[in-house]
Amino acid sequence: MNLVEMFHGMTMRIETDVDMSRCCSMATGGTASCVIYPASTAELEEAVWRIRKAGVNVIPAGGLTNTLVSDLRIEDIILSTRLLKGIVIKGDLFTACAGEKLDDVINKSIEHHLGGLEEFGGIPGTVGGAVFGNAGSQGKDISTYFFYADYLTKEGSIRRMPSYSDAFSYRTSPFSKGEIIITAAFRLNPIGSTAQERQKKEMYKAERIEKGQFRYPSAGCIFKNPPLLSAGRLIDECGLKGFSRKGAMISPYHANFIVNAGGATSQAVYELALIARNAVAKKFNIELEWEIKFIGDFPDL
Numbered sequence: 001m002n003l004v005e006m007f008h009g010m011t012m013r014i015e016t017d018v019d020m021s022r023c024c025s026m027a028t029g030g031t032a033s034c035v036i037y038p039a040s041t042a043e044l045e046e047a048v049w050r051i052r053k054a055g056v057n058v059i060p061a062g063g064l065t066n067t068l069v070s071d072l073r074i075e076d077i078i079l080s081t082r083l084l085k086g087i088v089i090k091g092d093l094f095t096a097c098a099g100e101k102l103d104d105v106i107n108k109s110i111e112h113h114l115g116g117l118e119e120f121g122g123i124p125g126t127v128g129g130a131v132f133g134n135a136g137s138q139g140k141d142i143s144t145y146f147f148y149a150d151y152l153t154k155e156g157s158i159r160r161m162p163s164y165s166d167a168f169s170y171r172t173s174p175f176s177k178g179e180i181i182i183t184a185a186f187r188l189n190p191i192g193s194t195a196q197e198r199q200k201k202e203m204y205k206a207e208r209i210e211k212g213q214f215r216y217p218s219a220g221c222i223f224k225n226p227p228l229l230s231a232g233r234l235i236d237e238c239g240l241k242g243f244s245r246k247g248a249m250i251s252p253y254h255a256n257f258i259v260n261a262g263g264a265t266s267q268a269v270y271e272l273a274l275i276a277r278n279a280v281a282k283k284f285n286i287e288l289e290w291e292i293k294f295i296g297d298f299p300d301l
């Protein structure tokens with residue numbers, strides 16, 4: 001792959017031989033041969049067109065707060081949408097570019113007398129990642145407010161995804177075929193005074209800090225909750241809370257979090273997750289489904 005030739009004449013940020021442990025919230029992972037950061041829709045379109053023409057695979061990424069990156073070298077091009085920035089507010093319609101941080105979006109919406117997103121206070125990551133994974137908290141998902149998203153198809157054309165009631169479900173969105181989300185629009189609730197919403201949002205954020213969610217590097221919940229059950233509780237009931245191996249630890253405060261307690265590799269996190277998954281399968285006959293996303297290869301145990 002000749003990157004100089006591939007991106008010749010483009011001014012977008014391009015990084016090569018990137019230490020991915022510095023880029024993701026788990027603070028693990030190996031080297032990526034190339035990460036690109038388009039900062040506009042035009043740059044995104046152009047970059048993706050050139051990558052496809054060269055026959056190289058492209059992996060979209062946001063804040064990398066729900067992603068485990070392999071320790072093995074990644075030859076695919078990672079396309080970060082973190083620099084796609086911008087917010088437009090018209091009436092109750094709040095439109096944000098994929099790279100906006102979800103937490104900033106919540107603050108901005110309240111500032112403009114629009115409520116609804118407060119429960120998501122403190123969820124790290126970007127709008128693109130939140131829509132892709134239908135992020136949620138306190139029994140509410142981002143899809144509740146989703147109105148539409150503009151995205152780049154795998155084939156390179158820009159399309160609009162309107163909200164269909166059945167297109168999103170728990171931690172699942174209609175984006176699964178290599179689309180790249182560019183902007184997302186949310187219909188929010190007009191509010192008078194903003195004090196209550198501001199307080200509510202800060203309370204949810206503070207709760208996360210108090211519970212220790214940010215004490216160690218992590219990628220949030222490893223597994224989805226099975227219907228009517230809690231993945232964390234199932235793992236806890238297998239006696240695994242606090243269990244650690246090769247620097248990775250099942251969080252003592254939330255058994256569905258695996259944390260990097262110091263010096264863990266992504267492979268160590270993955271192996272510990274498999275131990276938890278196997279234990280739950282053996283004890284409860286339940287197959288836990290991954291919530292985290294993976295970049296690169298993970299050799300099985």
Ligand SMILES: Cc1cc2nc3c(=O)[nH]c(=O)nc-3n(C[C@H](O)[C@H](O)[C@H](O)COP(=O)(O)OP(=O)(O)OC[C@H]3O[C@@H](n4cnc5c(N)ncnc54)[C@H](O)[C@@H]3O)c2cc1C
Pocket residue numbers: 025059060061062063064065066067081098123124125126127128129130131132133134135136137175179180181182213214218219220221293
């Ligand atoms: C301490 C902590 C607490 C957390 N709490 C919660 C919680 O309460 N609820 C919750 O739902 N999650 C939680 N998470 C997980 C995570 O923060 C969210 O899922 C977040 O929405 C992921 O956003 P991101 O930008 O980091 O996505 P990334 O990790 O970068 O990507 C996740 C997926 O989205 C795709 N993606 C990202 N951007 C785009 C784009 N522009 N176009 C297309 N695809 C894209 C990626 O390809 C990948 O498959 C938590 C994580 C941490 C570390």
